[in-house]
Structure formats: C-alpha cells, structure tokens
Amino acid sequence: xxxxxxxxxxxxxxxxxxxxxxxxxxxxxxxxxxxxxxxxxxxxxxxxxxxxxxxxxxxxxxxxxxxxxxxxxxxxxxxxxxxxxxxxxxxxxxxxxxxxxxxxxxxxxxxxxxxxxxxxxxxxxxxxxxxxxxxxxxxxxxxxxxxxxxxxxxxxxxxxxxxxxxxxxxxxxxxxxxxxxxxxxxxxxxxxxxxxxxxxxxxxxxxxxxxxxxxxxxxxxxxxxxxxxxxxxxxxxxxxxxxxxxxxxxxxxxxxxxxxxxxxxxxxxxxxxxxxxxxxxxxxxxxxxxxxxxxxxxxxxxxxxxxxxxxxxxxxx
Amino acid sequence: xxxxxxxxxxxxxxxxxxxxxxxxxxxxxxxxxxxxxxxxxxxxxxxxxxxxxxxxxxxxxxxxxxxxxxxxxxxxxxxxxxxxxxxxxxxxxxxxxxxxxxxxxxxxxxxxxxxxxxxxxxxxxxxxxxxxxxxxxxxxxxxxxxxxxxxxxxxxxxxxxxxxxxxxxxxxxxxxxxxxxxxxxxxxxxxxxxxxxxxxxxxxxxxxxxxxxxxxxxxxxxxxxxxxxxxxxxxxxxxxxxxxxxxxxxxxxxxxxxxxxxxxxxxxxxxxxxxxxxxxxxxxxxxxxxxxxxxxxxxxxxxxxxxxxxxxxxxxxxxxxxxxxxxxxxx
Numbered sequence: 001x002x003x004x005x006x007x008x009x010x011x012x013x014x015x016x017x018x019x020x021x022x023x024x025x026x027x028x029x030x031x032x033x034x035x036x037x038x039x040x041x042x043x044x045x046x047x048x049x050x051x052x053x054x055x056x057x058x059x060x061x062x063x064x065x066x067x068x069x070x071x072x073x074x075x076x077x078x079x080x081x082x083x084x085x086x087x088x089x090x091x092x093x094x095x096x097x098x099x100x101x102x103x104x105x106x107x108x109x110x111x112x113x114x115x116x117x118x119x120x121x122x123x124x125x126x127x128x129x130x131x132x133x134x135x136x137x138x139x140x141x142x143x144x145x146x147x148x149x150x151x152x153x154x155x156x157x158x159x160x161x162x163x164x165x166x167x168x169x170x171x172x173x174x175x176x177x178x179x180x181x182x183x184x185x186x187x188x189x190x191x192x193x194x195x196x197x198x199x200x201x202x203x204x205x206x207x208x209x210x211x212x213x214x215x216x217x218x219x220x221x222x223x224x225x226x227x228x229x230x231x232x233x234x235x236x237x238x239x240x241x242x243x244x245x246x247x248x249x250x251x252x253x254x255x256x257x258x259x260x261x262x263x264x265x266x267x268x269x270x271x272x273x274x275x276x277x278x279x280x281x282x283x284x285x286x287x288x289x290x291x292x293x294x295x296x297x298x299x300x301x302x303x304x305x306x307x308x309x310x311x312x313x314x315x316x317x
Numbered sequence: 318x319x320x321x322x323x324x325x326x327x328x329x330x331x332x333x334x335x336x337x338x339x340x341x342x343x344x345x346x347x348x349x350x351x352x353x354x355x356x357x358x359x360x361x362x363x364x365x366x367x368x369x370x371x372x373x374x375x376x377x378x379x380x381x382x383x384x385x386x387x388x389x390x391x392x393x394x395x396x397x398x399x400x401x402x403x404x405x406x407x408x409x410x411x412x413x414x415x416x417x418x419x420x421x422x423x424x425x426x427x428x429x430x431x432x433x434x435x436x437x438x439x440x441x442x443x444x445x446x447x448x449x450x451x452x453x454x455x456x457x458x459x460x461x462x463x464x465x466x467x468x469x470x471x472x473x474x475x476x477x478x479x480x481x482x483x484x485x486x487x488x489x490x491x492x493x494x495x496x497x498x499x500x501x502x503x504x505x506x507x508x509x510x511x512x513x514x515x516x517x518x519x520x521x522x523x524x525x526x527x528x529x530x531x532x533x534x535x536x537x538x539x540x541x542x543x544x545x546x547x548x549x550x551x552x553x554x555x556x557x558x559x560x561x562x563x564x565x566x567x568x569x570x571x572x573x574x575x576x577x578x579x580x581x582x583x584x585x586x587x588x589x590x591x592x593x594x595x596x597x598x599x600x601x602x603x604x605x606x607x608x609x610x611x612x613x614x615x616x617x618x619x620x621x622x623x624x625x626x627x628x629x630x631x632x633x634x635x636x637x638x639x640x641x642x643x644x645x646x647x648x
Binding site: 064115125126133135140254298302303306307310314 | 441445449450451452454455456458459460461462463464465466467469470473474578581582585621623624625626627628629630631633634637638641642
C-alpha cells in the first residue's frame with residue numbers, strides 16, 4: 001500500500017497539486033474555469049514564458065542570468081524610443097528592441113567568456129549597470145509613454161491571429177523554436193553537454209566559448225521580445241519593470257527541471273511550471289484577497305511547490 | 318573569482334602575481350583616496366563613523382552568508398549561498414516594530430517571537446537543502462520571496478517607527494566614543510571569527526566546504542554542517558534586524574532588495590580581496606565597509622545618484638575580472 005502510494009506520488013505528485021489547485025479555485029469562484037479566464041491565464045503567462053525560455057537555455061549551460069529583466073527593459077526602451085523619437089515603423093522598432101536586448105547578452109558574454117567572471121556575479125554586475133543606465137536615461141525612472149504607436153506594434157499585445165491573442169502566438173512560436181533547438185538538435189545536445197560536464201565537453205572538442213556567447217545573447221534577445229510585448233500592452237516603457245519576472249523565471253526553470261527524469265532544465269517542464277505559476281496568480285486574484293495576503297500566499301505556495309517537485313523527483317529514484 | 322582549490326598553487330608567488338594579487342584592494346583604496354582629495358569632508362572622523370554605521374546591517378548579514386558559502390562550497394549556482402538572510406532580517410524588524418509600536422508588546426517578547434521566526438526560516442532552508450537536496454540558490458531565493466510576502470502581511474506594507482530606548486541606543490549611543498552599533502558589530506565579527514577559525518566545529522565546517530568528498534571520507538557529515546550554517550545564517554538575519562531598526566528608526570518596506578544586493582556584492586567582493594580568492598569573514602566585512610564608503614564617497618563628491626550604480630557596478634566587475642585574471646596568471 002505504502003509502496004503504491006509512493007509510486008503514485010512519485011509519478012503524478014505535481015500534476016495532482018495542479019489539479020487540486022484548479023478544483024479549489026473553481027470551487028471558490030466558478031468564473032475560474034470559464035473559457036475566457038483560461039485564455040486569460042495563458043495570455044497572462046506569455047511574457048513570463050518567453051523570459052523563462054531564455055533562462056532555461058542559460059541554466060542548461062550550467063549558468064544563471066540575473067539580468068534577464070534588464071534585457072526585457074532594454075527591448076521595451078529601444079523599441080519605444082525608436083518609434084517615438086526616430087519615427088521607425090513597427091517592424092524596425094521591434095528589430096531595434098531585440099538588438100537592444102542583444103547588447104545586454106553581449107555584455108554578459110564578454111564578462112563571462114572574456115573576463116572569466118562567474119555567470120552569477122557577471123550578470124549581477126550587468127543588472128547593476130543596466131539599472132543605473134535606465135535611471136540615467138529616464139532621469140530617475142520616469143516612464144516613457146508613446147500613446148500614438150503604430151497599431152501593428154500595439155497589436156503585438158492586444159491583437160489576435162485567427163482569434164488567438166498575438167502574444168500567445170509569439171510565445172508558442174518561441175516555445176516550438178526553443179524545443180526544437182534544445183531538445184531535438186545537435187546544438188541542444190552540445191548545450192546540455194557543456195552544462196553537465198564542461199571540461200569533458202571542452203576535451204571532446206566542443207567550442208565552449210562560442211556556445212556560451214550564443215546562449216547568453218539568445219536568452220537576452222528572447223527576453224527583449226517579452227519587453228516588446230510588455231511595452232505594446234501599456235503603450236509605454238516603464239524603467240526597471242523587468243525585474244519582477246526574474247524570480248518567477250528562475251523558479252519555473254527549476255520546477256521544470258525537477259519534473260525531468262534526469263533533473264535537466266527542459267522546455268516542456270518550463271512551460272508546465274509557467275502555467276502552474278499563472279494558475280496560482282490568476283486564482284489568487286479571483287479570490288479577491290488583500291494585496292499583501294496574496295503576495296504572502298503566492299510566496300508560500302512557490303516554496304511548497306518547489307519542495308514538492310524536488311521530493312517527487314527524489315522518490316522516483 | 319573563486320576557483321577550486323586545486324587550481325591555486327600556494328607557494329612560489331612571483332613579484333608580478335603578488336602585485337596582481339593586491340590589485341583589487343589597491344583599486345578600491347585608490348578610488349577612496351581620489352574621493353578623499355575631491356570631497357574635503359570625506360576623510361573625517363564623522364564621515365568614517367557614518368560609513369561604518371551605514372554598513373553595519375550589511376556586515377552582519379555578510380557574516381551569515383560567508384558561513385553558508387564556507388560550508389557549502391563557493392560555486393554560486395550549485396554550492397552554498399543564502400539569499401534569504403536579508404528577508405529574515407526584514408521580517409524580524411517588521412515583527413519587532415509592529416509588536417512594540419502598534420500593540421504595546423514588551424520588547425523582550427517581541428524579540429523572542431522574531432527570533433522564533435528567524436529560526437523557523439533557517440530550519441526550513443536547512444532542511445530543504447540538506448534533506449531534499451534542493452539547490453541553495455533556488456531554495457533561498459524562493460524563501461526570500463515568501464518571507465517578504467509574509468512581512469507585508471505583518472506590517473501591512475507600512476513604515477513603522479520604533480522609539481524603544483534600546484534601538485535608539487544602537488543608533489545614537491556611544492561606547493568609548495565610537496557609536497554603539499559599530500562596537501557591538503565588531504564584537505560580533507570577533508565572536509564569529511573565533512567560532513569559525515578557532516573551534517573544532519568551525520574548522521570542520523570549513524573542511525566540508527573546501528572538499529565535501531574528502532571531509533566525508535574522514536568521517537564528517539557535510540549535511541550536518543550545511544544545515545547548521547543555514548540556521549546560523551538566519552540567526553545573523555535576526556541580529557541584523559536590530560541594526561536595520563536602528564538605522565531606519567523603525568521598519569520600512571522595501572529594505573530587503575538593496576540589502577540582498579549589497580550582501581552578495583560585499584561577500585563575493587571580499588573573496589576578490591583574499592589572496593586565495595575564497596570567501597572569508599574579514600573579506601566580507603571589508604567588502605561591506607568599502608562598498609558603503611564608496612556610496613557615501615560618491616554622495617559627498619556630489620556625483621549624480623543615478624550614476625552611482627553604474628560606477629559601482631563597473632568597478633566591481635573590474636575587481637572581479639582582475640581577481641579571475643590573477644588566478645590564471647598564477648596557474
């Protein structure tokens with residue numbers, strides 16, 4: 001009996017928790033399970049999902065990126081300024097925004113590969129510098145709003161493709177791209193290899209530095225796409241707003257990794273974890289709790305969920 | 318940057334590598350001297366006192382982080398790190414402030430409850446890391462968020478003034494002409510130093526962090542030391558809460574983010590100052606004081622506050638890169 005219970009928990013523990021939360025939230029508020037609200041959850045998770053994809057890649061290399069928020073901010077800032085000050089169309093602005101994110105990734109790569117600073121401290125430094133640059137540029141952190149942005153750019157956040165919100169479509173395309181590269185291609189194998197056994201990968205002739213540079217730049221550019229959507233949504237650039245995605249992105253990657261049979265960061269796991277976080281955030285919102293209570297509860301749920309998936313992973317072995 | 322022990326030859330340091338060794342510290346001191354020449358009031362007893370007072374809460378949480386890093390190894394992602402200490406400090410400050418100011422609870426009872434909360438956080442962190450085998454970085458980051466969330470419930474996200482005589486004494490009192498907070502912190506540093514470097518338990522803890530496998534073979538239980546390191550770290554968070562209350566004359570929301578960044582910076586900057594590039598207690602203390610000195614120095618020089626983060630960030634990266642470079646020159 002004990003053994004069967006254990007094996008059930010080992011295999012379906014996290015799933016049971018998700019289902020339990022869904023049942024609980026829909027019991028408290030029937031609106032929760034409505035089609036509109038389910039789409040709300042997916043839509044509300046799109047930016048976090050995009051940021052978490054890049055983070056998955058970085059964690060797979062054995063590093064961490066504390067500056068994804070900065071890349072997101074830069075994406076938003078570059079795009080908004082390109083449209084507002086220089087009259088770029090939506091397409092040009094999006095490209096410039098993504099290049100803005102690439103700058104952050106290049107700085108990280110230079111520090112990590114060139115100067116051999118550890119990813120944690122290098123990206124922490126980038127975080128300091130990037131935050132300061134935003135303060136200088138906006139004279140202390142005032143938002144830059146651009147009410148009359150091209151409709152096409154605005155549609156990145158509020159438009160739809162065949163009835164599916166554009167941001168969800170963008171996130172889905174990126175998920176697919178990341179899935180193919182990380183889980184189904186030789187590049188992905190190599191990235192995992194250098195994350196698991198860097199010296200072995202180097203001995204085997206892998207160009208470790210090249211892959212590290214590519215990964216850090218790709219992760220920052222992906223986060224910048226999230227920034228484009230965020231800025232299109234509120235039609236402004238709010239300095240330092242990307243920071244709020246950092247912890248959730250890291251948590252999602254590690255929850256996802258714990259769901260993997262060998263504990264590796266992986267794209268399907270990250271997607272499930274992001275949706276779980278989305279369900280919790282949305283459900284707590286619908287419960288109409290006080291803002292402070294909501295923060296406390298979601299924090300406690302996050303810690304418990306992490307403990308649970310790791311315990312579940314341990315039970316499997 | 319911390320390197321595995323095997324990559325660090327101990328003897329035969331040439332003149333060149335000795336110069337590069339000292340470079341991180343020299344850069345910092347050079348910067349301070351530069352500030353001293355450009356801001357006339359900087360090199361005064363009053364400013365030094367201010368610098369020390371500002372750095373006191375950071376110094377105390379740095380003690381905790383150093384011990385966790387020593388016990389868990391210095392790889393930031395997979396080794397020992399505890400980001401939850403600042404959140405522990407903030408929730409303890411919140412509990413004490415809320416109870417003493419808004420409910421007339423006696424100070425001692427409030428302190429006891431805060432200590433209980435801190436111990437709970439430390440035990441949870443320790444169990445999650447040692448029993449479940451979770452990554453310390455992730456565990457303590459998640460705990461940080463949860464604890465900050467609970468703090469918001471405790472204080473309703475409001476600023477709470479505290480005018481208890483003991484807290485006022487920590488802020489304004491003096492022992493032998495030096496501010497009480499600084500003297501008490503110095504005593505704390507000495508106690509921790511003795512504990513880590515002069516007791517068997519402390520030396521074993523360092524052995525476990527230095528090489529987990531070797532320590533295990535010689536009969537030490539790494540989990541035991543790591544667990545207690547997290548509990549001690551939470552305890553330093555509890556101690557730091559008094560200095561936070563004194564520095565801010567009460568508890569204010571949002572203190573935790575800055576404290577966390579400064580704690581991490583100071584501790585790992587401290588590693589760059591140490592000849593072997595490992596996290597040490599004195600390195601962390603020195604790091605905390607120097608970072609505070611720079612911040613205040615820039616302020617007295619009249620540098621625009623928006624630029625401070627940029628200068629600080631760049632400087633720190635330069636120091637870390639130099640430390641990494643010197644490790645490579647040596648090996």
